[in-house]
Amino acid sequence: MKKDTEYRWLRLQFALAPVYFLAPAFLLFAVFVLWPIVQSIWISFHEWSGFGAKAWVGLANYRELFGDPDFHISMANNVRWLVLMLLAPVGGLFVALFLNQNVRGIRTIKSLFFFPFVINLVVIGLIFSWFYNPDLGLLAEIFRLFGLEPIPILADENLATYGVILANLWPQTAYCMILYLTGLTSMNAQVIEAGRIDGAHGWSMLWNVILPQLRGASFIAVVVTVIGALRSFDLIAIMTAGGPWGTTNVLAYMMYQESLFNFRMGYGASIAVILFLIMTVFITFFLRSVVRNERG
Amino acid sequence: MFPTPIERTSKPTQVIYRVALYLLLAAWLLPMIAILVTSIRGNADIIAGNYWGWPTEFRFFQNYGEVFNPARSPMLRYFINSVVITLPAVFFAIFFSAMAGYTLAIHRFRGRILLYAMFIAGNFVPFQILMIPVRTLFANMDLLDTLLALIIFHTAFQIGFATFFLRNFIADLPMALVESARIEGATEMGVFFRVIVPLIRPALASLGVLLFTFVWNDFFWALTLVQSDRARPITFGLQALRGQWSISWNLISAGSVIAAIPSVIVFFLLQKQFIAGLTFGAVKE
Numbered sequence: 001m002k003k004d005t006e007y008r009w010l011r012l013q014f015a016l017a018p019v020y021f022l023a024p025a026f027l028l029f030a031v032f033v034l035w036p037i038v039q040s041i042w043i044s045f046h047e048w049s050g051f052g053a054k055a056w057v058g059l060a061n062y063r064e065l066f067g068d069p070d071f072h073i074s075m076a077n078n079v080r081w082l083v084l085m086l087l088a089p090v091g092g093l094f095v096a097l098f099l100n101q102n103v104r105g106i107r108t109i110k111s112l113f114f115f116p117f118v119i120n121l122v123v124i125g126l127i128f129s130w131f132y133n134p135d136l137g138l139l140a141e142i143f144r145l146f147g148l149e150p151i152p153i154l155a156d157e158n159l160a161t162y163g164v165i166l167a168n169l170w171p172q173t174a175y176c177m178i179l180y181l182t183g184l185t186s187m188n189a190q191v192i193e194a195g196r197i198d199g200a201h202g203w204s205m206l207w208n209v210i211l212p213q214l215r216g217a218s219f220i221a222v223v224v225t226v227i228g229a230l231r232s233f234d235l236i237a238i239m240t241a242g243g244p245w246g247t248t249n250v251l252a253y254m255m256y257q258e259s260l261f262n263f264r265m266g267y268g269a270s271i272a273v274i275l276f277l278i279m280t281v282f283i284t285f286f287l288r289s290v291v292r293n294e295r296g
Numbered sequence: 297m298f299p300t301p302i303e304r305t306s307k308p309t310q311v312i313y314r315v316a317l318y319l320l321l322a323a324w325l326l327p328m329i330a331i332l333v334t335s336i337r338g339n340a341d342i343i344a345g346n347y348w349g350w351p352t353e354f355r356f357f358q359n360y361g362e363v364f365n366p367a368r369s370p371m372l373r374y375f376i377n378s379v380v381i382t383l384p385a386v387f388f389a390i391f392f393s394a395m396a397g398y399t400l401a402i403h404r405f406r407g408r409i410l411l412y413a414m415f416i417a418g419n420f421v422p423f424q425i426l427m428i429p430v431r432t433l434f435a436n437m438d439l440l441d442t443l444l445a446l447i448i449f450h451t452a453f454q455i456g457f458a459t460f461f462l463r464n465f466i467a468d469l470p471m472a473l474v475e476s477a478r479i480e481g482a483t484e485m486g487v488f489f490r491v492i493v494p495l496i497r498p499a500l501a502s503l504g505v506l507l508f509t510f511v512w513n514d515f516f517w518a519l520t521l522v523q524s525d526r527a528r529p530i531t532f533g534l535q536a537l538r539g540q541w542s543i544s545w546n547l548i549s550a551g552s553v554i555a556a557i558p559s560v561i562v563f564f565l566l567q568k569q570f571i572a573g574l575t576f577g578a579v580k581e
Contacts, residue, residue, distance in 0.1 A: 017484040021399035025392040032452035036429035120513035182575040272424035
């Protein structure tokens with residue numbers, strides 16, 4: 001009899017295991033990540049100051065958004081970020097190839113190359129703002145060295161965005177570099193030797209033998225860089241606050257301003273929804289590969 | 297090995313490689329070197345505009361003392377806030393994710409791939425799509441501007457990445473160990489704590505370091521969920537102090553060094569785990 005209840009208890013706890021093992025993680029994730037997405041979409045169909053009642057306005061926020069010049073600037077900047085940040089995987093690959101040697105002290109050198117990635121973007125933003133400062137920055141010193149008038153990069157409406165992107169390329173390249181270094185060190189040496197015997201070297205070797213083996217690293221480097229580029233917020237907040245005259249704005253920062261400074265939660269939410277939809281494309285791309293690995 | 301190992305090349309090439317290596321390293325780290333040096337400069341250098349030359353005086357203790365002096369700046373407060381936010385958030389995120397990762401990896405139930413995909417996808421969404429509802433929710437709970445709000449949110453958000461990470465790690469473990477524990481009558485909780493947790497210790501270390509830097513370096517949520525010094529972490533605090541210190545770049549630099557140092561220390565101490573965590577999946581396929 002006792003044996004029987006014990007057996008039943010064991011079966012029950014086994015059958016219910018997914019429920020109680022998942023409960024805390026799922027509840028937290030659902031309340032603070034999943035449900036807020038649904039709520040934001042709902043809010044985007046309303047006019048709301050953040051206090052009091054919401055007024056249903058249908059697609060009015062989206063209609064206004066598509067005609068808003070700030071939105072066009074932000075979108076264009078998001079595209080600039082997306083394209084230029086892809087220099088990070090490329091740069092990371094070349095730095096990794098350069099560092100993939102067995103000289104003395106290389107381990108320390110590799111980690112020194114990597115560590116910008118660990119530093120928070122507030123500090124990186126401060127450092128680069130200071131670099132670009134036309135009165136006391138290093139860039140200004142270099143300009144003066146050549147007898148040129150320093151350019152106030154972050155105050156220049158045509159250059160400011162590129163200045164901010166450059167600051168972000170620094171840690172992102174470090175990250176891509178480490179992905180490629182790991183890929184290079186775990187690479188099949190026999191394939192490389194076989195390639196050498198077949199007469200491949202230099203570029204042809206890189207293109208035909210090495211890069212195909214680095215597919216996994218490239219995939220992660222590109223996906224993470226693209227998602228990071230679309231998420232860019234911190235550096236803009238620190239370095240330019242969207243200025244000069246809104247020319248460095250991106251969707252993420254515009255959303256923050258509209259919601260928390262102009263108290264237009266509905267309008268802000270509609271910007272967030274657009275950003276979310278754009279990112280969903282890349283997230284889906286990543287998920288497909290993960291799920292395929294799972295099944296295959 | 298690719299490129300061709302340098303020791304197989306001629307002597308001059310080897311020397312050129314060495315020199316190029318150190319020059320590139322110096323250029324790469326120039327921003328870091330600049331703030332380290334500036335953080336110990338005296339006011340005379342700052343007033344004279346000597347930002348890039350050799351310091352005329354070394355004021356390590358004065359500058360860092362000034363930044364850390366509670367009577368002069370709230371930096372110490374911010375630092376403590378960051379610690380109080382980061383450690384529990386990392387601990388709980390890992391704990392809950394290890395449980396979720398275990399069941400997602402081991403138990404066969406309907407919808408498990410969907411749940412797994414959901415954790416991964418959630419980890420990548422833009423923060424802005426969460427901002428208004430999360431802020432409203434904390435306001436309703438009367439938790440805006442508290443450390444607890446940041447702890448809860450970071451725990452919840454990091455669960456996405458942590459579950460993805462640990463599920464994959466657990467799925468690669470030999471199932472025989474789990475089976476034999478079950479045959480001996482262990483409950484699933486027993487299997488989890490006595491078999492799984494000891495086996496995933498290396499993964500927990502990797503994940504711990506990664507999450508530590510993610511949470512420590514957060515700026516956005518500090519900016520949106522906090523209004524006053526009592527809950528401000530160091531990233532947001534540094535940005536706030538920048539106005540107060542204005543052109544005292546030696547103090548801003550010292551503050552930056554302090555804000556950056558915990559993640560840097562964690563990284564250098566647990567480098568192997570950190571990189572293993574960051575690159576997992578990059579070599580698969």
